[in-house]
Amino acid sequence: MCPWSHEIEELRERGLLRTMPLVNGMPGRIVTVNGRDVLNFSSNNYLGLAGHPDVILAASGSAQHYGAGSTASRLIAGNTEIHRELESFIATWKGTEAALVFGSGYQANVGVLSALADRGDLIISDELNHASIIDGCRLSRAEVKIYPHLELGRVEDFAKAGGYRRKLVVTESVFSMDGDLAPLKDLDEICHRWGAILMVDEAHATGIMGHKGQGLALEQGVVPEIQMGTLGKAVGASGAYVAGRRSLIDLLTNRARSLIYTTAPSPAVSGSALAALKIIVSEEGAERRNRLKTNVGMFQELLACGPWARPNASHIVPILIGDSNRTMRVSAKCLSKGVFAHGIRFPTVPEGAARLRLTLMSDHTLEDLINAVEILLEASTNIRNDGFRS
Numbered sequence: 001m002c003p004w005s006h007e008i009e010e011l012r013e014r015g016l017l018r019t020m021p022l023v024n025g026m027p028g029r030i031v032t033v034n035g036r037d038v039l040n041f042s043s044n045n046y047l048g049l050a051g052h053p054d055v056i057l058a059a060s061g062s063a064q065h066y067g068a069g070s071t072a073s074r075l076i077a078g079n080t081e082i083h084r085e086l087e088s089f090i091a092t093w094k095g096t097e098a099a100l101v102f103g104s105g106y107q108a109n110v111g112v113l114s115a116l117a118d119r120g121d122l123i124i125s126d127e128l129n130h131a132s133i134i135d136g137c138r139l140s141r142a143e144v145k146i147y148p149h150l151e152l153g154r155v156e157d158f159a160k161a162g163g164y165r166r167k168l169v170v171t172e173s174v175f176s177m178d179g180d181l182a183p184l185k186d187l188d189e190i191c192h193r194w195g196a197i198l199m200v201d202e203a204h205a206t207g208i209m210g211h212k213g214q215g216l217a218l219e220q221g222v223v224p225e226i227q228m229g230t231l232g233k234a235v236g237a238s239g240a241y242v243a244g245r246r247s248l249i250d251l252l253t254n255r256a257r258s259l260i261y262t263t264a265p266s267p268a269v270s271g272s273a274l275a276a277l278k279i280i281v282s283e284e285g286a287e288r289r290n291r292l293k294t295n296v297g298m299f300q301e302l303l304a305c306g307p308w309a310r311p312n313a314s315h316i317v318p319i320l321i322g323d324s325n326r327t328m329r330v331s332a333k334c335l336s337k338g339v340f341a342h343g344i345r346f347p348t349v350p351e352g353a354a355r356l357r358l359t360l361m362s363d364h365t366l367e368d369l370i371n372a373v374e375i376l377l378e379a380s381t382n383i384r385n386d387g388f389r390s
């Protein structure tokens with residue numbers, strides 16, 4: 001007897017069994033899902049840079065120059081000029097003393113939190129923070145206080161507490177599954193008042209917010225002590241960075257196990273991330289950000305015609321459905337009609353809060369947006385009574 005068939009069956013019954021769709025073609029506004037061309041509302045490739053010719057060329061150029069793999073960890077023999085160049089570009093762009101690149105955002109969050117917090121420390125974390133933050137908290141062995149989403153009063157209550165060696169407040173800037181924004185200025189003030197350190201995860205704001213895509217903190221005039229962002233979303237490559245003081249980077253280089261005990265990112269990945277960042281700070285980047293912003297506004301107007309609550313003005317648009325099975329049925333229906341709008345279920349979001357998570361791209365046309373809303377309406381019609389909030 002298979003030792004885990006029972007668990008698989010239970011997942012299936014609860015509507016929580018996950019499988020991987022097969023997505024082919026150059027990543028853009030149209031992708032091929034399970035063999036069919038569909039409108040793409042499911043990627044984090046917000047600015048279309050994953051398919052940008054210059055970014056692709058930089059990947060192959062770096063591979064030609066440095067080889068396919070980095071051959072060792074950063075601290076042994078895997079640290080090349082392209083890694084260094086990428087980090088110094090990020091530090092300049094973010095206006096920090098230094099930056100450190102990790103293999104992924106997951107690794108960065110787990111590495112930072114477990115390196116900086118330990119027994120005797122306190123981590124104060126938003127209830128909707130990403131799984132990588134949750135896992136970093138767990139690995140750290142620090143005491144962890146979870147506050148209700150964006151409830152600053154609770155943050156302050158937790159931050160007041162004495163008797164800890166170090167207190168960290170950690171939040172996403174643009175929340176990955178809801179698309180809403182953290183009030184970083186207020187969080188920063190609370191941190192200053194009570195001697196806590198602010199860590200901000202800019203995974204979904206990097207490349208999008210700030211006049212050169214530096215993130216939401218810059219847009220809100222805040223300089224968090226620890227600034228993390230990813231290179232696999234709007235930047236279109238993969239990996240992540242932490243930017244801050246030189247001493248922070250030095251400590252992480254010595255303590256972050258997810259940096260030390262893993263092979264360095266490949267030169268191709270680092271080269272493409274650098275090329276994408278150069279586009280992000282350029283005129284073309286600003287133009288792509290503007291087109292995305294226009295699409296966000298138009299999509300909000302279009303959605304207002306449907307039965308849905310008005311979404312946040314963001315490139316991440318959750319369509320709340322609630323039930324997991326129902327969510328996946330609506331998603332499948334959308335896909336069959338040519339719109340890739342992935343369903344998100346527990347434990348990625350709280351139980352009973354399953355949703356479609358639509359993401360907008362700068363490359364979407366007005367026609368794409370109209371099509372998406374029409375198909376969304378059609379797909380949800382026969383389940384609206386027992387599902388959609390209005």
Ligand SMILES: *Cc1c(COP(=O)(O)O)cnc(C)c1O
Pocket residue numbers: 103104105106107109130132172176201203204230231232238239240
């Ligand atoms: C995606 C994401 C991560 C993880 O980044 P990867 O590079 O995909 O590992 C971390 N934090 C948030 C908020 C994210 O959305």
